[in-house]
Amino acid sequence: MSLVVVFDLALTYIFRENFGTNPDHARNSLTNCGIRQPEYGDRRIHYMNTRKRGINTLINIMSRFGRNLETESKITHNERLEFLGDAVVEFLTSIHLFHLFPNLEEGGLATYRAAIVQNQHLAVLAEKLGLDQFMLYAHGSDLCHDFELRHAMANCFEALMGAIFLDSGIEEADKVLSSTLFKGESVLHNIWVHYPSHPIQEQEPQGDRKWIKSFPILTVSHALS
Template sequence: MKDLKEFQKTIGYEFRDESLLRQALTHSSYANEHHMKKLSDNERLEFLGDAVLEIVSSEFLYLNYTDLNEGKLSRLRASIVCEPTLAYICKEINLGDYVLLSKGEDMTGGRNRKSILSDAFEATIGAIFLDGGMEPASKYIHRFVLNDIEHKQLFYDSKTRLQEVVQANFKEALTYELLSESGPDHAKQFEVRAMVGSRTLGTGVGSTKKAAEQEAAYEGLMRLHKEDSIKII
């Protein structure tokens, strides 16, 4: 496991009780492999962090999107706090490098698995809340989650949006091709690419084909925006 001091510098919060952070980054597979005492993994902190994330994000959207009704606010919140979006955030802060995993989970790609990353991220929210209260937890959420809302919403709706962009700008149809399928049944990994004709727009990896397609679609949107100057938002 990398130095936790380095991670704290990255997220901009220094723990008074570093054991909380360590627990937030401890996956159940590691706790089981090392015969740690019951409830030593990050699942309880994830439960707490999820609740803090919901209240902070709900307040933010309520105050900043005054023209949206309850249904639209709920959909927007879902796009911001869904598993793929949180996992995407984790890549920005290299959270996967710090997660404690069993050898088996590590070898089968657990360090990049979206469910593990998103759970650990929510657990870090819970840990910060316990260590310093609502204010630093809220700052953490605002810094990494409640920014660039349009792109986070785009990531959530990437398959739908890419379909619209392709229909408006290309004669060929959008297709998804499965490139590989690996891993045991309980931890499958799919790699997919999004294509228009013979052109590859993007590739994605996920624990389901749908999740891999979503990532491929988002990468495709970014590429079309950059290479073809197509408006994507």
């Protein structure tokens, strides 16, 4: 699979395999705009199966036409890349937090990491990159709801990180994540990128292997390893 295809898949949240008329258009209209309501009867019954989301939301979603391009992969969505990218984002975030807060216990680090990697925040990062303008998806009525759309954007950002990792490795993925996290905030970006060494590393910048010969128990352990 070429790298072009990999990045194409990263932007493919829900992809249609048949390229005919979209069957969801009528359902979108009914779901978001409803039908003309009669003036008689119990209004609770008439409105039971309709959601008044508004014509603006409908037009916004219906105008998001994806590119109908086939790919070489038989998998027409980004779920595998999303799985990989989720691990990449958590791994990189863990490294930076571990070094930036050497005295913070595990629970605090986990809380900070959760705040960064949660879908709501990843959707903000996707919006910073303008990924919603390049995503490929079918016009499902569920995407008319802002929550579902932002969840799709978060998944797309994770998939993009997975694609960058496959293309250029963990260092490039780190650069993209860091620059997106603190876009327009140079001071915070500099702190995040140039994190200090761990206290043990600062204490022993050349490593602590030199102490092996000084302690018999370490010498035996080293020989066994």
